[in-house]
Amino acid sequence: MSTLNQEIEKHIRTLVRPLKDEETLTEVLKVKLTKKEFKLLKAWANETPQEEVQTSLNLDDERYGELSTKLIKKLNQEKLKQEMCI
Secondary structure (H helix, E strand, O other): OOOHHHHHHHHOOOOOOOEOOHHHHHHHHHHHOOHHHHHHHHHHHOOOOHHHHHHHHOOOHHHHHHHHHHHHHHHOOHHHHHHHEO
16 A cells, blocks of 8 residues: 555656655645545555545546546646645
8 A cells, every 4th residue: 555645756747855744745635635636646545446436436437537637737736746845
């Protein structure tokens, strides 16, 4: 099982500084992401199967793809990256 930090690092293109500790990072993400985006990111970190994630978040394949894309784009925004890093 990967941590939230490891999962975020997988999806960010360029990370100049290290991420904050997981507890602080969680607080930042809860404010900056929607509830579904945050739950999706946590599910990825916990390596939850996609079908299970879609069922728990009530998403079809198309909506899951859209939510994933939107989440990754948000994680790569400079302003959010600055808040997530030390």
